[in-house]
């Protein structure tokens with residue numbers, strides 16, 4: 001089926017729950033089939049600048065894979081991830097009580113129609129739900145904001161990169177030096193496992209939970225946007241260069257590009273705590289965002305939907 005069949009422009013006459021479900025479905029479909037342009041550009045630039053033969057071969061294979069997925073309307077990777085949504089809801093938006101149920105339905109539908117690999121397994125019985133839903137899955141992160149529109153982002157998160165995410169409670173005395181060491185150690189330990197070149201979401205501060213949630217959310221920032229704080233932008237560059245000096249390279253087979261970017265965020269911390277979280281994202285850095293306006297028009301922000 002063509003993307004155009006799903007494009008929703010102009011005021012919709014759908015019930016709000018059906019509209020949110022359609023948008024959630026579209027976002028999952030867009031995310032798993034087409035990478036956002038900033039990621040594609042970063043991969044292309046890495047290919048052009050890579051000097052290792054193995055690195056170039058792997059980046060070329062990744063770029064060809066991306067091209068075929070778009071042509072054939074098929075997911076870019078067999079692992080279509082654990083389904084995570086970020087919802088920024090205007091306090092005056094309609095239908096907020098319907099969002100969770102609608103996104104759950106969207107996930108089930110996408111599993112059958114895109115299709116997505118069923119990736120939701122009960123940790124105790126090992127039973128796969130078969131439709132990518134389960135307890136807390138799809139996971140929905142909420143932000144309540146001003147206004148009457150709703151922004152929804154889908155982030156299907158691959159298992160290989162998830163498995164090497166790292167959380168450390170370093171001592172406050174170690175400070176930024178300790179943070180840098182922790183991040184670099186995590187990259188070296190991860191090696192080829194997270195399907196490099198990766199994007200790193202790094203967060204410091206808060207508590208253990210806040211740091212990891214913030215690190216993962218940092219993956220939503222496009223690669224061509226540095227942190228607006230110049231000191232944090234410098235830290236991002238330093239971590240990027242340090243990670244790329246490891247020589248792990250594309251798919252772990254050696255080369256200059258172990259990471260495509262590093263996004264750093266922070267939260268205030270307890271004086272006695274210094275949590276550092278590193279969320280790894282693989283080269284298949286899938287995300288898609290749309291706005292549902294109060295008049296029920298829909299705008300897709302990360303992808304062109306003709």
Ligand code: SF4
Nearest residue numbers: 077158160161195282
């Ligand atoms: S880590 Fe990413 S690229 Fe690797 S298999 Fe999983 S989803 Fe695919």
